Amino acid sequence: xxxxxxxxxxxxxxxxxxxxxxxxxxxxxxxxxxxxxxxxxxxxxxxxxxxxxxxxxxxxxxxxxxxxxxxxxxxxxxxxxxxxxxxxxxxxxxxxxxxxxxxxxxxxxxxxxxxxxxxxxxxxxxxxxxxxxxxxxxxxxxxxxxxxxxxxxxxxxxxxxxxxxxxxxxxxxxxxxxxxxxxxxxxxxxxxxxxxxxxxxxxxxxxxxxxxxxxxxxxxxxxxxxxxxxxxxxxxxxxxxxxxxxxxxxxxxxxxxxxxxxxxxxxxxxxxxxxxxxxxxxxxxxxxxxxxxxxxxxxxxxxxxxxxxxxxxxxxxxxxxxxxxxxxxxxxxxxxxxxxxxxxxxxxxxxxxxxxxxxxxxxxxxxxxxxxxxxxxxxxxxxxxxxxxxxxxxxxxxxxxxxxxxxxxxxxxxxxxxxxxxxxxxxxxxxxxxxxxxxxxxxxxxxxxxxxxxxxxxxxxxxxxxxxxxxxxxxxxxxxxx
RNA sequence: GCCCCCAUCGUCCAGCGGCCUAGGACGCCGGCCUUUCAAGCCGGUAACACGGGUUCGAAUCCCGUUGGGGGCGCCA
Numbered sequence: 001x002x003x004x005x006x007x008x009x010x011x012x013x014x015x016x017x018x019x020x021x022x023x024x025x026x027x028x029x030x031x032x033x034x035x036x037x038x039x040x041x042x043x044x045x046x047x048x049x050x051x052x053x054x055x056x057x058x059x060x061x062x063x064x065x066x067x068x069x070x071x072x073x074x075x076x077x078x079x080x081x082x083x084x085x086x087x088x089x090x091x092x093x094x095x096x097x098x099x100x101x102x103x104x105x106x107x108x109x110x111x112x113x114x115x116x117x118x119x120x121x122x123x124x125x126x127x128x129x130x131x132x133x134x135x136x137x138x139x140x141x142x143x144x145x146x147x148x149x150x151x152x153x154x155x156x157x158x159x160x161x162x163x164x165x166x167x168x169x170x171x172x173x174x175x176x177x178x179x180x181x182x183x184x185x186x187x188x189x190x191x192x193x194x195x196x197x198x199x200x201x202x203x204x205x206x207x208x209x210x211x212x213x214x215x216x217x218x219x220x221x222x223x224x225x226x227x228x229x230x231x232x233x234x235x236x237x238x239x240x241x242x243x244x245x246x247x248x249x250x251x252x253x254x255x256x257x258x259x260x261x262x263x264x265x266x267x268x269x270x271x272x273x274x275x276x277x278x279x280x281x282x283x284x285x286x287x288x289x290x291x292x293x294x295x296x297x298x299x300x301x302x303x304x305x306x307x308x309x310x311x312x313x314x315x316x317x318x319x320x321x322x323x324x325x326x327x328x329x330x331x332x333x334x335x336x337x338x339x340x341x342x343x344x345x346x347x348x349x350x351x352x353x354x355x356x357x358x359x360x361x362x363x364x365x366x367x368x369x370x371x372x373x374x375x376x377x378x379x380x381x382x383x384x385x386x387x388x389x390x391x392x393x394x395x396x397x398x399x400x401x402x403x404x405x406x407x408x409x410x411x412x413x414x415x416x417x418x419x420x421x422x423x424x425x426x427x428x429x430x431x432x433x434x435x436x437x438x439x440x441x442x443x444x445x446x447x448x449x450x451x452x453x454x455x456x457x458x459x460x461x462x463x464x465x466x467x468x469x470x471x472x473x474x475x476x477x478x479x480x481x482x
Numbered sequence: 483g484c485c486c487c488c489a490u491c492g493u494c495c496a497g498c499g500g501c502c503u504a505g506g507a508c509g510c511c512g513g514c515c516u517u518u519c520a521a522g523c524c525g526g527u528a529a530c531a532c533g534g535g536u537u538c539g540a541a542u543c544c545c546g547u548u549g550g551g552g553g554c555g556c557c558a
Contacts, residue, residue: 010558045557110556117555124483128554152556170487179485179554187556194558218486218553241488241551248550276494279507283495287506306495309551313493316508326521367520377519392518428517443517455519 003035004208006071007061008198010042011054014259017312018213018243018251019057020064021277025240026211027066028278028300038205039071041082044197049084060260064270065293070205078205083197090192093200093230094153094185102229103185105141105151106133128181129154153186155195155225163221168209168238168302173220180221199223203232211238211302238302240281241309251312263317267370269336272321280310290323322369334361337374344375345382356381356465363457377456381465386452386474396448397482405445406479408435410472419468425460449478 007023009015030037039061043049058073070076080086097103106129108116117127133141134156145151161177185196192200202210202223210223217239227235243251251258257266263273275291283306284291284299291299325333334357341357342348349357357378364377380386396402412431416423432442447459450471456462463471 008558012558042558048557106556108556113556121483121554126484126554128484154556167487173486175486181554184556189556191556193556198558213552214487215552216558239487244551246493250551280494285496287496289495289507308488308494310495311493313508316494319508322521364520366522369520373520396518425517432517439517447518451518453518457519459517 001208003030003033004038004206005030005035005211006038006040006202006205006207007066007068008040008042008201009057010045011050011057012045012048013053014261015057015060016258017260017263017277018258020060020260020273021243021280022212022240023061023066024064024274024277025282025300025305027068028296029209029211029302030069031297032300035208036069037066038076038207039068039074039081040201040205041072041084042194042198043082043084044192044194046084046191056259056261060264063260063264064274083192083201086197086201087192089204090186090197090200091190094192094196097155097185097229098153100229101138101156103153103155104134104136104138104182105145106154106182106184107136107141107144107149107151108133109150126179126181128179129183131182134182150188152184152188154182155185155222155229157182157222157225163224165220165224165237167217167220168211168236169305170217170239170307173217175218175221177221179218180225183219183222185226195219195222196226199226200230202235203227203230206233207235208233209236209238211240214239214241238305240305241307243280244309244311246311246313248309248311263314265372267340267372268317268321269324269371272317272324275324276317276320280312281306290320318369325368325371326366328365330358330362330365333365334358336371337361337364340371341375341378341382344379349382353382360457360461360465363461376453380451380453380456380462386450388448389453392448392452392454396444396454397478399441399445402445403479403482405431405435405437405442406449406475406482409446410475410479413463413468413472413475416468419464421460421464424463428460446475450474 005026007019007026009019027037029035039058041054043054061068068074070078071081094103098105113129116130120127120130133154141151157177157180159177162174163177163180164172164174167173183195184193186192199222220237220239224234245251257263260273271293274293278291278296279289282300283304284295285304328336338349338357360378360381364374368374408431409428412427413424416427428443428446432439435442443459444454447456447462448454450466451462466474
């Protein structure tokens with residue numbers, strides 16, 4: 001049987017890193033088994049769903065490289081893949097349940113329910129629905145509905161009873177129906193709840209494995225009950241532990257960023273994000289940390305998924321990003337940096353500038369952890385006037401004898417026959433020797449002078465990239481500014 | 483309150499009865515390298531929550547305690 005898995009995000013917020021991880025595990029499982037990965041939009045919450053969030057989700061799924069075989073925007077044999085377009089189908093299923101006595105109308109109002117829930121809590125009873133309307137004879141219920149009385153539809157959970165299933169990551173599960181209330185499948189306004197819509201879709205779309213967050217573990221009996229009532233094939237469930245913030249609480253906005261978009265904007269590249277997310281709860285078995293995507297696909301197994309909650313650690317993510325950044329081909333690195341550099345400079349670079357960027361790029365590549373660190377380090381190459389970092393200026397330019405160093409550097413560099421790194425180095429080292437200065441003391445003012453910062457790519461190469469005229473002008477301008 | 487899940491270094495993971503004086507990675511600390519910042523290299527720090535069993539032998543199996551997480555919605 002072909003493996004069919006899905007990710008079904010609800011477009012009620014930006015694409016969350018936790019959803020990203022769940023999507024990744026589903027995708028890996030599908031690719032590992034030659035299965036089908038489906039993207040469905042669980043947009044039954046009309047109030048909170050927006051097109052903007054929907055776009056953000058698909059954009060980031062693509063950004064991560066998680067291509068889907070069926071679903072939203074790409075289509076497939078089970079179109080449409082948006083729940084808001086399948087409302088009729090949910091009613092069909094609910095009506096069938098009603099007719100078969102597997103569901104019943106409930107006339108309790110949200111207010112009453114709320115009151116009873118609070119009372120039950122206060123008395124220490126389970127706060128779930130008490131099943132009151134299940135006693136109403138079908139004929140009477142039908143009459144009341146025809147008379148126009150508002151009613152939701154609840155699933156009649158078999159009592160006594162229990163649901164048993166084997167979770168692919170957690171093992172044998174047994175949940176007594178005492179702890180599963182008669183849940184609503186259709187709201188009184190006729191809209192389907194998540195429980196109904198999601199389960200119906202899983203059956204209709206032929207989903208074989210549901211890999212999702214642990215927060216849905218407790219409601220799995222409901223989904224199994226619906227699947228069974230529909231006569232659908234049993235589905236294998238796999239519940240992933242949740243992602244935590246640094247304080248051990250569920251990862252939320254309080255801990256910083258939960259939106260994948262934020263990490264992307266910070267300069268994380270998708271390869272690193274995928275690798276980091278993959279290892280946040282899954283282990284290839286060996287003591288490996290950097291695992292190429294191909295290996296992941298080959299080795300991914302639900303049995304190797306960790307059951308413990310995992311703390312999302314941005315520091316490790318950034319370290320890993322550095323690893324991937326350094327592993328990039330030189331031109332690939334430039335290609336990824338270019339948009340950020342151009343945005344930083346505020347215009348497109350011309351051919352000459354592109355050449356200069358390509359020249360220094362490998363030097364910044366070996367020291368960058370984030371894509372966003374690049375532009376500030378190469379900016380000095382593309383602006384007419386550098387803005388000096390105040391702290392760097394004060395610290396370096398305030399030192400004794402800086403004016404002499406600048407003058408000597410200008411002299412030495414003016415005399416350089418060929419403007420290349422080696423000649424520049426020779427000239428400057430000669431200057432250092434003549435003035436009996438350490439490289440640390442004698443070069444740092446030059447760095448600040450040409451780059452505006454005490455942090456820059458290596459000096460000699462930077463000067464070559466800048467060009468003789470600009471370098472000299474910047475040194476002179478700096479001397480005048482002292 | 484009730485139900486479910488989980489429990490190895492600060493963090494992520496390895497370990498699935500003897501190979502464990504518990505391994506790797508991030509972080510942190512120290513050193514080397516060095517024209518800045520990084521990167522790199524070397525070294526160090528640091529954990530089997532607790533208590534009972536089972537067994538010749540438990541990080542590994544069972545029970546309990548404690549702790550953490552999730553759920554108990556006409557949200558998804």
